[in-house]
Amino acid sequence: MRTRSLNAACKILKCVERSCARRACRGRDLSIRYYSASSPVEKPYYVTSPIFYVNAAPHIGHLYTLVLADVFKRFHALKGRKAILCTGTDEHGMKIQQAAQKAGQDVRAFCDENYRSFDTLAKRAEIQYDHFIRTSEPDHRFAVQHFWLMLKERGYIYSSKHEGWYSVSDETFYPPSGVHLALDPSTGRKFTASRETGKEVEWTSEVNYHFRLSSLRSRLLEHYSANPEFVQPATRMYDVVQHVEAGLSDLSVSRPVERLSWGIPVPDDTSQTIYVWLDALINYLTKANYPMQVPGQEHAAGWPADVHVIGKDIVRFHCVYWPAFLLALDLPLPKQILTHAHWTLGHQKMSKSTGNVVNPFFALDRFGSDTMRYYLLRDGGVQDDSDYDNAYIIARYKSLQGTLGNLVTRVVRGKGWNVRRAVEYGHLDNSEDGKKHLEHLQALPSIVDHRMTELQPGKALLWVLEFVYKTNQYMTQASPWTLADPTDEHGRPKPDYKPPDLSKLDPIIYLLAESIRICAILLQPVMPGRMKHALDLMGVQEDRRMFKDATVEADKEYGVPMVDVGKGREGVVFPPLRSEF
Secondary structure, rough: OOHHHHHHHHHHHHHHHHHHHHHHHHHHEEEEEEEEOOOOOOOOEEEEEEEEEEEOOOHHHHHHHHHHHHHHHHHHHHHOOOOEEEEEEEEHHHHHHHHHHHHOHHHHHHHHHHHHHHHHHHHHHOOOOOOEEEOOOHHHHHHHHHHHHHHHHHOOOOEEEEEEEEOOOOHHHHEEHHEEEEEEOOOOOOEEOOOOOOEEOOOOOEEEEEEHHHHHHHHHHHHHHHOOEEHHHHHHHHHHHHHHHHHOOOEEOOOOOOOOOOOOEEEOOEEEEEEEEHHHHHHHHHOOOOOOOOOOOOOOOOOOOOEEEEEHHHHHHHHHHHHHHHHHHOOOOOOEEEEEEOOOEOEEOOOOOOOOOOHHHHHHHHOOEEEEHOOOOOHOOOOOOOEHHHHHHHHHHHHHHHHHHHHHHHHHHHOOOOHHHHHHHOOOOHHHHHHHHHHHHHHHHHHHHHHHOOOOOOOHHHHHHHHHHHHHHHHHHHHOHHHHHHHEEOEEEEEOOOOOOOOHHHHHHHHOOOOOHHHHHHHOOOOOOOHHHHHHHHHOOHHHHHHHOOOOOOOOOOOOOOOOOOOOOOOOOOOOOOOOO
16 A cells, blocks of 8 residues: 555655646745655644635635634744744635636636735734645645545445535535525525525536545544543534534545636546535645655644644644544644634625625725734634724724723833833832732733643733733732822922932832733733733743743843833834724
């Protein structure tokens, strides 16, 4: 079997290399990656977003998914672990083929043009991706065709006539029980649609290849039972188990080339094109060096993924089909799959046909990257859908200005005290209020770490925000200005003013400074730009901004601002928005 596998891989590899040599492909990196054996390498943290169809422009849901994945990547990098984020575009399938035809373009030129908007969106949102995969690239084709041959070699692929309802929009077949008669309210036209998505379906009868999904039902259920947190949140794990327990039918995994020509050909039957979802799911393996992984180094590029971040509309493909494909080849399964909810607008489902959509580029232009990242993470739903509203974004930002922003400004611009002197003094407030606040501060990093481990970044964020609120309360209670400011509320010199007792003042300022420093470190994955400025204002050196540094008294060198602290609204952590309408 190993010899046949190697021969098959070599056959595909030669085809791919010839393709690369012919095309040189417009400057894209299409090189086949070879790796030599060496000492074992620690597995990097590997997080993925779905790959996005290029038949339509990006929407706010794409941005939300990217931000979630990026926050996980940045958090684990913050902890000192190598972290890899993979995103990209899904460029094959009937819907892409038809969209290109409708646009009057060659399908490859259509993909070459349209993938750029997703790449641009990622860059504009400060997404630190390591791989941007395009499924039309030769290295992915090689991985998919190798995967197909291994499935066939193990007896999981067979040819049969297939009849059923196919949705071009969803790129999947539905059983008769999964469709119903629907009515388009705008035209009065009746059509057959998927009960699950509402998308139109068409009756199809064809001979194609099938995957023996039904034979893997028991193994899937065993995996779910042994890994009850495989799918998050728990309600969707329950739905997945219920779906599989009800029984699985074998899955059509190819289309005749006369119906679908734009895709990856079945390697030993060019009359068939590989099913777009099988093709697409393998992207997660492609960028983990499959199938060129060196024995002993299989995890060097990250596989198995620590988490796939997906929308709830593609749960079946990722939580049933994908693990089944992997189980068939005895490949490791992803550790977890985070399935998030959707965004609505005006409490209505977003739809391109009705114009009820949010353009993420407009939002980024108006509010900025960090503001949008913060809003999406704070208000975005994992369990339940969230409603998008510009008024909410503005309100959340103003809250940041008034809490964290105001706190930093009051501490770094304070009259009568000096942050660096307080840090050097090195004693924390020992009052009852001070000791209580210190307990909360000491517990905060581990709470945030726990929430992130549980794939709850929104809750981790809320814990930090709650602590910022408590820090403002503590500052009001401690009132350091009463100890330090030589002027009264009218700016006149106090007649009875005495120089401050630094043994009382500096411990308060030090605890406040430590609170800001640790919160800013923990918030870097969410708002990298704004938190860099906050840490610059606090004088925290670049190499002292890791998670390990988010410990009380871990850094004794900060306190001298690295940037101008400014006056008024200049130099603040959260400057005024361009527009508040």
